[in-house]
Amino acid sequence: MLLHFYKYQGTGNDFIMIDDREQTFNASREQVARLCHRRFGIGADGLILLRHEPGYDFRMVYYNADGGEGSMCGNGGRCTVRFANDLGMFTESAHFLAVDGPHRATATPALVSLKMGDVKGVQRHDTHDFMNTGSPHYVTFVDEVDEADVVGNGRAIRYNEEFGPKGGTNVNFVEVLDHNxxxxxxxxxxxxxxxxxxGTGVTACVLSAHLHHGWEGPVTIETVGGTLQVAFSQSAPDEFCDIYLIGPAVRVFEGTILM
Structure with missing residues (x-):
């Protein structure tokens, strides 16, 4: 069968988007992984289904590049909002459901602002912070992030004896450039x-920076793929609410592929 797809990216975090409002997409984990493969498929960090959901503007269903259904993806959420907006499903503001619960978002031609879930129970350690911002994140501060062995050290932490048995964690390396x-x-x-x-990673990094430096939002974050901002409020010593992930989300192309 031919699959019609769209490709979107948010600061270089790229996704295969599928309009699945008729709920006809039933690909296997292996097929999703092949679609996301950068040599044998379309190529993407993940695949997202846009579906109808009673009481909401839409539902977002997210798959990791390895084909497994994933936890919340912030940039993926922003790209889904842009996709739904491009399809005419809402005008300026949206209310949608994701794996971690309801979200609200607004879209302008330049930016998508996504309200993230509240964050509770930040774990602080001598070398790192750990929290769940919709997905689990390990945050460590370094002097020169461009020199960090992100893949080598990140993989080691992701699979270590603490996190490996729990399904692993995402790992963030952070450099302070200036105030906020x-x-x-x-x-x-x-x-x-x-x-x-x-997106969930930079959110965790901003909350960690607030705990270390007392910064108030919005905080600007430079990533390999571009610039994001995160605004937030602190509701308790280790609890945060009114968290917004803000940045561009762009349609790249559309096409069909033989499944």
């Missing part, structure tokens, strides 16, 4: 490589 200004590189589980950007 970070540079971040991320190793993503499910992709099993460094990605150009990670």
């Amino acid at each position: 200004h970070l540079k971040v590189r991320t190793y993503e589980r499910g992709v099993e490589d460094e990605t150009y950007s990670c």
Whole structure:
């Protein structure tokens, strides 16, 4: 069968988008992984289905590049909002359902602002912070992030004896550039490589930076693929609410592929 698809990217974090409002997509894990493969398929960090959901504008279903259904993806969420907007499913604001619960978002021609879920129970350690921002994230600060061995060290942490048995974690390496200004590189589980950007990752890095430096949002984050901003409020010593991930989300192309 021929599959019609769209390709979107948010600061270089790229996704295969499928309009599945008729719920005809039933590909296997192996087929999803092949579609996401950068040599034998379309190539992407993940695949996202846009579906109808009663009481919401739409539902987002996200698959990692390895074909497994994933946890929340921030840039993927922003790209899904742009996709739904391009399809005429809403005008300026959307209310949608993802794997971690309801989200609200707004879209302008330049930016998509996505409200993330509240964050509770930040774990602080001497060498790193750990939290769940819709996906689990390990955050460590470094002096020169461009020199970091993101893949080697990230993979080692992702599979170590603490995180490996729990399904692994995403790993973020963070450099402070200036007040309210970070540079971040991320190793993503499910992709099993460094990605150009990670929305839930930069969210975790900003919250960690607030705990370390007392910064108030919005904080600007430089990623390999571009610039994002995160705004937030702190509701308790280790709890955050009103978290917004803000940045561009762009349609790249569309096409068909033989499944």
